[in-house]
Amino acid sequence: MTPIAPTLQAFFTERLARQCQASPRTIAAYRDAIRLLLGFVQQRTGTAPAKLDWNDLNADVISAFLNHLEDERGNSTRTRNVRLTAIRSLFSYAALQHPEHALLIQRVLDIPPKRFDKRTVTFLTGPEVDALLAAPDPKRWEGRRDKAMLTLAVQTGLRVTELTSLNCDDITLGEGAAVRCEGKGRKQRTVPLDRPVQNLLGAWLNERAGRRGDPLFCTRTGRRLSRDAVAQRLSTHAQAAARACPSLLDKSIHPHVLRHSCAMSLLQAGVDTTVIALWLGYAGVRSTDAYVHADMTIKGEGPGPDRYGHRPPGTLPTQRQGPRFPRPPVRGIQKLWIGPKLPSPGPSRVLILPACPSISTSTSRCPATSPPLRK
Known part of the structure; x- marks a missing residue:
């Protein structure tokens, strides 16, 4: 033995x-x-x-x-x-x-891991987020703490472990306002804060009156909130917010849903997926593919235009929020067909050459209506 x-x-x-x-x-x-x-x-x-x-x-x-x-x-x-x-x-x-x-x-x-279904991520829309953040009672100490905590989670997309491990000195207010955290793999990152979140956190820090190494979100006895406590407080406020926003009843809301909501708001605002991966502390850009699949506004646009501005038949451009960068016009380009035209719907082979008054080549051919080019 x-x-x-x-x-x-x-x-x-x-x-x-x-x-x-x-x-x-x-x-x-x-x-x-x-x-x-x-x-x-x-x-x-x-x-x-x-x-x-x-x-x-x-x-x-x-x-x-x-x-x-x-x-x-x-x-x-x-x-x-x-x-x-x-x-x-x-x-x-x-x-x-x-x-x-x-x-x-x-x-x-040799025991293998079990395969599982990859479902579409659950996230909250703008009205649902507003209803959730309005649920905590501002007259109670716990309500003011929870409102600051949930607002910070929605705006920064922190994981629940990153949120509960924050200390008072991890918040920087004023010019260059940001929150510092340590995520998976001991990777440290800094996420900027907008003005409304700064005001909430500033008021909470004054009321909290903690030292630099004290937990930012704590109980009345000063102990750090656990992950289960955050989940319980979020569930309580979600039930209260469902009275004003009934669509919350159809969703299973847990702390990670706030992270998904932050990512979806950034994506729908036109932020690049590379920036979203850095914002959320992902190891690679591929981790943001789940948000692209969940965004119906991107799917509704269909295939985009090619480099010449042509769209596939049957597709029309749709309006979408977010910045649009105009494509530079293609000038000084001459297209020469090489060989016979491929059968539809496949594209024809095209040789892109700079426009020039005289083209000297023995293998290039003009369209079918023109004779072969000669020296």
Whole structure:
């Protein structure tokens, strides 16, 4: 028998904390996944976690645990895959420590992630955002805090973890007003603030009267708000806002919806997707594709014109908010046909040459009505 306790402790203290220098959030996520697994095995076999052997964590047990997450705990497929990632990381580390269990470990590592449906992102429209921000009671201390917090989330698109980790000194007011935060991958970014948000945050900071390292959004006792607390406050205000805006009843509103709403407002204002990716702290531009698919105003335009201003048959330009950059006129260009015309609807091959009084070539041909060019 080879107990898993020494390897499990070394995985967290040596591998994650010292070698990988993982963030506290990553370590906490891995800890929660392993804790759920050990609790499931103890409930199923009656063996305490300190006495578990590697043979007690074979591929069948891991598969049963993943099914338990979805069927009994009601977790989504994404959550199931996140738990599997933590388990595979543990077993990858154990493969180097216990080669005598190579076959068992390899079978666990061969468990694939589960595919899931990629739905269209949920976001709030302008009237829905206004109704949500008007829901907190300005006469109560919690209402003024929640209004400043929700307004900041909608305008900056911060993740809920980034929002709850803000300190009082992360806000800069006045000229060059912005908020500094640390996102995924320990990447720090700065997001500008407009005038209404500055006024709200300035009033809240004066009322908060906190020191530089104190949490920006806290409870009455001064403790930092948790992610669950933010979700609960948002759900409460969404129910109150639904009385004035009934369309909110058809949407499942959680903190990440505010992030989606910020991205959609930027996209509909004509902001480039590269800027949106930088604004939201994404690793690449491809992460913004979900917002392009969700924007019906872009889909309603249909295919755009080509470089010469021609549109495909049956498509008409539509009006859309946002800046439009005029295309430069094409001047001094002469088109010469090469070879026979391709069958419709395929385009013909075109050679683009600068306009010139005399063209000397032995392979270029004019349109079918003109004779071949000669020297």
